[in-house]
Amino acid sequence: MRKIVIAGNWKMYKTQAEAMEFLQGFKSELDTTPDDREIILCVPFTDLDLLSKTLHGSRIQIGAQNVHWETSGAYTGEVAAPMLLEAGVRYVIIGHSERRQYFGETDETVNLRIKAAQKAGLTPILCVGETKQQRDAGEIESHIFSQLAKGLVDVDQTSLVIAYEPIWAIGTGDTCASTEANRVIGLIRSKLTHSNVPIQYGGSVKPDNIDEIMAQPEIDGALVGGASLEATSFARIVNFQ
Numbered sequence: 001m002r003k004i005v006i007a008g009n010w011k012m013y014k015t016q017a018e019a020m021e022f023l024q025g026f027k028s029e030l031d032t033t034p035d036d037r038e039i040i041l042c043v044p045f046t047d048l049d050l051l052s053k054t055l056h057g058s059r060i061q062i063g064a065q066n067v068h069w070e071t072s073g074a075y076t077g078e079v080a081a082p083m084l085l086e087a088g089v090r091y092v093i094i095g096h097s098e099r100r101q102y103f104g105e106t107d108e109t110v111n112l113r114i115k116a117a118q119k120a121g122l123t124p125i126l127c128v129g130e131t132k133q134q135r136d137a138g139e140i141e142s143h144i145f146s147q148l149a150k151g152l153v154d155v156d157q158t159s160l161v162i163a164y165e166p167i168w169a170i171g172t173g174d175t176c177a178s179t180e181a182n183r184v185i186g187l188i189r190s191k192l193t194h195s196n197v198p199i200q201y202g203g204s205v206k207p208d209n210i211d212e213i214m215a216q217p218e219i220d221g222a223l224v225g226g227a228s229l230e231a232t233s234f235a236r237i238v239n240f241q
């Protein structure tokens with residue numbers, strides 16, 4: 001049985017005060033949320049400790065948005081997996097397209113980060129997805145299969161979440177058709193050795209399209225950017241029908 005995993009990715013948004021304000025509204029909307037879904041907030045490093053303490057004992061899990069592959073060292077600006085674990089983190093997004101595009105993340109460093117996260121006891125959320133140009137050139141499969149082949153070398157697939165995020169759908173309002181997302185996610189699953197890896201869809205997920213997305217048989221959850229920043233909106237997504 002695959003787990004349903006709904007994660008908010010706050011990216012570089014929300015001070016601690018703003019995060020606490022969000023939680024006030026969000027927590028009260030979870031009273032009737034079915035038990036079958038994992039709810040994660042992937043927040044900026046500066047919010048991690050406060051949120052994990054505030055949410056201790058609640059059903060909301062805390063995630064980070066990146067991790068270094070060494071356990072310590074002279075890596076200015078980086079954070080190691082044991083540090084995240086100590087701060088109460090349970091999940092970490094790795095290889096988001098924004099990290100690949102703006103910070104030189106490669107499939108090789110993605111692989112190192114995934115293995116370091118798992119070694120510390122964190123569950124990685126590996127992001128894969130194609131650009132519009134790659135889609136138009138008929139390179140969806142070859143691109144994503146290559147990301148998976150390189151990113152998952154020696155990775156334990158029993159402790160892993162994958163997010164399929166077509167880059168052209170991120171932050172654009174141009175959601176991938178749910179049937180197409182379902183098709184690509186089925187292809188991703190065909191390349192995995194473990195059958196229970198939850199695979200999320202990400203890219204302009206909103207309250208008004210989450211029900212249709214989650215009705216697709218291959219889609220096990222969502223990685224939500226913009227719509228996770230507002231409590232009512234993210235609660236509606238978590239409470240999909």
Ligand SMILES: O=C[C@H](O)COP(=O)(O)O
Nearest residue numbers: 009170171203204225226
């Ligand atoms: O990690 C989340 C994705 O980048 C999706 O962002 P978005 O929901 O704002 O399109």
